Amino acid sequence: MSLYKLLPIAALLLAGAASATPANDPAHAKARELLERTVNIPTTPGSPKLIEMANYLAGEYRKAGFPEADIKVMPYEKVAALIVRWRAPNPSARPIMLMAHMDVVEARREDWGDTDPFVFTEKDGYYYGRGTSDIKQGIAATSAALMKLKAEGFQPTRDIIVFYTGDEETVSHGAELGATEWRNLLDVEFGLNADGGGGAFAPDGRPLGFSLQSAEKTYATYTFTVRNRGGHSSKPRADNAIYALANALARLEKYRFTPVMNETTRAYFAGREKTERGALGNAMRAWLKNPKDGRVADLIEADEGETGLTRTRCVATRLAGGHADNALPQLATATVNCRIMPGVSPDAIKVELEKIAADKNVAVTRNDQAVSSLDSPLRADVVNAYTDAVKARHPNSPVFPEMSAGASDANPFRIAGIPIYGVDGSWGIVPTDMRAHGRDERLPVKALDDDVDHWVFMLRRLAGKP
Numbered sequence: 001m002s003l004y005k006l007l008p009i010a011a012l013l014l015a016g017a018a019s020a021t022p023a024n025d026p027a028h029a030k031a032r033e034l035l036e037r038t039v040n041i042p043t044t045p046g047s048p049k050l051i052e053m054a055n056y057l058a059g060e061y062r063k064a065g066f067p068e069a070d071i072k073v074m075p076y077e078k079v080a081a082l083i084v085r086w087r088a089p090n091p092s093a094r095p096i097m098l099m100a101h102m103d104v105v106e107a108r109r110e111d112w113g114d115t116d117p118f119v120f121t122e123k124d125g126y127y128y129g130r131g132t133s134d135i136k137q138g139i140a141a142t143s144a145a146l147m148k149l150k151a152e153g154f155q156p157t158r159d160i161i162v163f164y165t166g167d168e169e170t171v172s173h174g175a176e177l178g179a180t181e182w183r184n185l186l187d188v189e190f191g192l193n194a195d196g197g198g199g200a201f202a203p204d205g206r207p208l209g210f211s212l213q214s215a216e217k218t219y220a221t222y223t224f225t226v227r228n229r230g231g232h233s234s235k236p237r238a239d240n241a242i243y244a245l246a247n248a249l250a251r252l253e254k255y256r257f258t259p260v261m262n263e264t265t266r267a268y269f270a271g272r273e274k275t276e277r278g279a280l281g282n283a284m285r286a287w288l289k290n291p292k293d294g295r296v297a298d299l300i301e302a303d304e305g306e307t308g309l310t311r312t313r314c315v316a317t318r319l320a321g322g323h324a325d326n327a328l329p330q331l332a333t334a335t336v337n338c339r340i341m342p343g344v345s346p347d348a349i350k351v352e353l354e355k356i357a358a359d360k361n362v363a364v365t366r367n368d369q370a371v372s373s374l375d376s377p378l379r380a381d382v383v384n385a386y387t388d389a390v391k392a393r394h395p396n397s398p399v400f401p402e403m404s405a406g407a408s409d410a411n412p413f414r415i416a417g418i419p420i421y422g423v424d425g426s427w428g429i430v431p432t433d434m435r436a437h438g439r440d441e442r443l444p445v446k447a448l449d450d451d452v453d454h455w456v457f458m459l460r461r462l463a464g465k466p
Contacts, residue, residue, distance in 0.1 A: 138194025196422015425454025
């Protein structure tokens, strides 16, 4: 085994940093303080603790010198959002927004190992606790970066607006309010989302890349319903509701939506194919040459890490049927969750699902009022600032634009015409640190320090003098 593989991962990453930050940087200590305090506040969905966290953060911004008039705790539906505005003395450009969410998914103590999910714990070079990687680290890093710049006398050339919501993990109503009713407070040129982007390293220290999230799929849910007159189970008939539903779902399982390539995914695969070897790399190169080639798109989709990046995907997630052991079913239903490519209407997918079902007895209905997500244009200023911020700490890491298969608070703003970019600078080791929403969620200590420096760099570049 080489000496390189014997070195601790932290040492490898420190050795790769091009710009040094002074030891015991007060901003790093502040980020740790903020992360510890917020992890210890169990901000699970709908909890009044979300208002407590918003008030705590508001107090920290007041102590850092941000005027009371520019700090607003916005209660809504038993939770709250926080809006903080740092006014530029002589703005030369429209404001920008820093986004994150305060809520976290539920966690049970008995499901975790040696640590309590809602007790911040530091051990073995990691911070443990619910939210350490999704995404209270983003709140800690963005807040500490702003407070550092404020303390240093930084004068922004445009207003910087903080927007932390309280229900991203459930319904994202806070983001919807931000893009509509609160739009006068958040009328920005673009947003920078801490709940997107970030980097990954292999266990041997090899950089796997950092991603800039500029698009995400639309989350939409449908129901397949079959109704039947039923009857006695001793007299089976061909028109069985469960069989009709099962056949429709079998057709859905085999169906592949038409491949779609947008600006974000083209840039992503153009970057990935440069380093990806073997069959997957060959498929990426072939798809870039011919985005209509469904066969190579299937090869890409077969890789777990790339699933959902070439097309809309729909999958059955819940199933119910029948009412008695000795009766023919009168009702059978299935929930079908779809992650739809940006720019594609959920209504158009409903029509396609009806064709897939291929049975007049299978009714397809929509379960929500989702509106098609839009991708954000790859602005040169944001892409360059993010790339340079990553390279300042990890010079050997590739940087790719990314389309997220999941959903975030970015979606309502993109729909409203405000571009949003997921540009966080934290990182983890793959696969051991991939624990968001899961057991023993954690973040490397060094990753939080890097994230603070990353956001300071980004803000200087995008809201400072050239």
